[in-house]
Amino acid sequence: MPRTTPPRPLDVAARFPELAPLARTAVRLHPRPGSPTAADSSIGGPLLWPAGEPWPTCPEHAGPRQWGHPPENVRQERRLLAEAWRRPRAEGADLLSDEERARLDRLGKRVRVPLSGPLPMIPVAQLYAADVPGLPGPPGTDLLQLLWCPFRHRDDHLPRTVLRRRTAAGITDVLPADAVPRPPVVGRAGYLPEPCVLHPEPVTEYPAPHELPGKLAGRVERWARRHGWDYQADLAVAPGCKVGGHAPWSFSDPAPMACPACGAEVRPLLTVVGGEWDAGSRSWRPAEDADHPGPHFLGPARSTHLDISDSSLQLYGCTRSYDHPHVRGLQ
Ligand SMILES: [Zn+2]
Ligand SMILES: [Zn+2]
Structure with a gap:
């Protein structure tokens, strides 16, 4: 089933033609629970990995032990809560039994996990160009993979x-699934994504207010508000995991970011975030998910179970060279 973003409630470029040349395409990824294989685009799924290539590890998180959450505990915790929410209960009745609450407490505790060597990173995203139109990358490449160390650095x-x-x-000898190194511990439960398949969908975005020239920001924001909408949240920047598009308004310094290697402009490459929409960005909720009105943690908006400090992790790429290191931002 595809996912379809409803048309924007107002046509901002028709009213402000000077916005039209600033439009960019973003591809919303719409992750939903599934069983992706290495041949699929995914969030939290297996990667197509060459058998001879070392798996990335984090030297800052190494043995002999680390405090954190065993991934199996995190998954059990999520299963227990999902089951509890799914069963019918009388009005005012507790969600959890005493026994379940005790089990949840145990599962949520940080424990000291023995570790031999540096921690293997975990797959976060795998994107095939065939699934994600316009996936940025050097000529000839058609696959983008993101891994991370599941600790807050x-x-x-x-x-x-x-x-x-x-x-x-070009990858003929693929690392078999049972040979993929897996970390025995994650620093934060919200850094462990649930396996999700993707339903990529291109949408049009416009710059966030702080990136608009002159007095245009004030004019579009006032106009949108007069019609009962918020320019950035409803008309400009799509929420959720996506490729490309425009950067959102940042609570950090809105100064333009530059490539650390050459000083050129950087552009949003990939946004990874736990929620696909919330009360403030409900107009972007796909038509197919209209039965799920809220940002409920079991609903489609929270399919990945990622939680990056209630923010989104943004990766930016240099506009001059794909070889230059990516820039990261938390917004
Ligand atoms: Zn680390
Ligand atoms: Zn550069």
């Missing part, structure tokens, strides 16, 4: 990320 409070770009047809 001290310097930037983010998981450490690794990007790989590949030519899928």
Whole structure:
């Protein structure tokens, strides 16, 4: 089943033609629970990985032990809560039994896990160009992979990320699933994505207010508000996991970011976020998910179960060279 973003409630470019040249395409990924294989685009699914290539590890999280959550505990916790929400209960009745609450407490506790060597990173996203129209990458490549170290790192409070770009047809000797290194511990439960298949959908975005020239921001925002909408939330920048598009308004410094290698402009490459929409961005809820009105943690908007400090992790790429390191932002 595809996912279809409803038309924007107002045609902002018709009213403000100066916005038209600033339009960019973003591809919303619409992750939903599934069983992706290495041949599929996914969030939290297996990667198409060359057998001879070392699996990325994080030298900052190594043995002999680390405090955190065993992935199996995180998954059991999610299953227990999902089952509890699914069963019928009388009005005012408790969601959980005493026994379940005790089990949840146990599962949610951080424990000290023995570790030999540096922690293997976990697959976060795999995107095939055949599924994601306009996937940015050097000529000849058709696959983008993102892995991260599932710990909050001290310097930037983010998981450490690794990007790989590949030519899928060039990988003839694939690392078998049972040979993929898996971390025995994650620093935060919200850094462990549930396996999701994707339903990519291109949409049109416009710059967030702080990136609009001159007094245009004030004019479009006032116009949108007069019609009962919010320019950024409803008309400009799509919420949820996506490729490309425009950067959202940032609570951090809105100064333009630049490539650390050459100083050129960087552009949004990939946005990874736990929620696909919430009360403030409900107009982007796909038509197929209209039965799920809220941002309920079991609903389609939270399919990945990712939680990056209630924010989104944005990866930006240099506009001059794909070889330059990506820039990250938390917004
Ligand atoms: Zn790490
Ligand atoms: Zn650069």
